[in-house]
Amino acid sequence: MPPAKRPASPFTPLDFQLVLLRRMADHNPRLLEEARHTLGASAADMREANRRWQAMLHAPRGRAALSRYRSVLGEPESVTGRRIGDLSCEAFRWPVPLWPELRFEVLAAPKGVVWNEWLVRAPGAPAPVLRTxxxxxxxxxxxxxxxxxxxxxxxxxxxxxxxxxxxxxxxxxxxxxxxxxxxxxxxxxxxxxxxxxx
Missing domain, CATH: 3.10.450 (Nuclear Transport Factor 2; Chain: A,)
Structure with missing residues (x-):
């Protein structure tokens, strides 16, 4: 009889930050390595976090996107209504310890359909001066x-x-x-x- 599979450990905010980094791996290896070390994670940890995230995304009975973010990141730091053109939506924001001056923002339509997910500047954090x-x-x-x-x-x-x-x-x-x-x-x-x- 094969040994019973151990239950998977919870997917944590640390794992999610590794997923963010994994998508950035093609561009700035030095910055990525420094960030990974800051998180105390190995390259194997990053690959495994990305594998598990992709499995969640493509699971036949997976959670809806907004529910998935809530389950991984907890309750959002803020939820605000927003209007973009003719579309009314809500902006959910979570802190990202790796980038304290940023927030991970998810824009969701009234029925919870997520149509944008990205990093934005945290409220009150100074924006960079961009001239050249x-x-x-x-x-x-x-x-x-x-x-x-x-x-x-x-x-x-x-x-x-x-x-x-x-x-x-x-x-x-x-x-x-x-x-x-x-x-x-x-x-x-x-x-x-x-x-x-x-």
Whole structure:
């Protein structure tokens, strides 16, 4: 008779932070390694957390997205109503210990359907000063901060789920304005490529 399977340990906020990092692994290995060490987790821990998260996402009888976040992250720090165009929704926000100045935000329609999940600046936390390309360091800003600083910015299709892109013009170190494309994972800046001049 095969040995009984041990029940899986609960999926914790630490595991969720490892999932966020796993999606960022392609861009900034040094930042990722530093963050992983801060969390006291190994590369194997990160892979296992991501495997378990993917299993939850694709389970035949898995929880709805909002319920899944509540079960993993607990009750949100804040829930606020928001209107985006013609859509009324609620913004649920949870603290992220790895990035104390950020919050993980989930936007949900009235029936609980989640249509956006990303990192945003925490209320009251100072926003970064973004004026030139040199200010756009990896992990320095969120999608909405970059879009406001370099308006008018144009959204670009992300290269994978949880990734977003922005196209905009920004001045380089010599003051020359250049066309740029920025890539974000979970709403946090990962890299910027100069694509030309306006």
């Amino acid at each position: 390309l040199e200010d756009l360091a990896p992990w320095s800003c969120t999608v909405d901060e970059a879009a406001r600083a370099f308006a008018p910015a144009r959204p670009l299709e992300g290269t994978a789920p949880t990734r977003w892109g922005l196209a905009f013009a920004a001045a380089d170190g010599s003051g020359v304005r250049r066309e740029c494309a920025a890539e974000f994972t979970w709403g946090l800046l990962q890299r910027v490529a100069v694509t030309g001049r306006p």
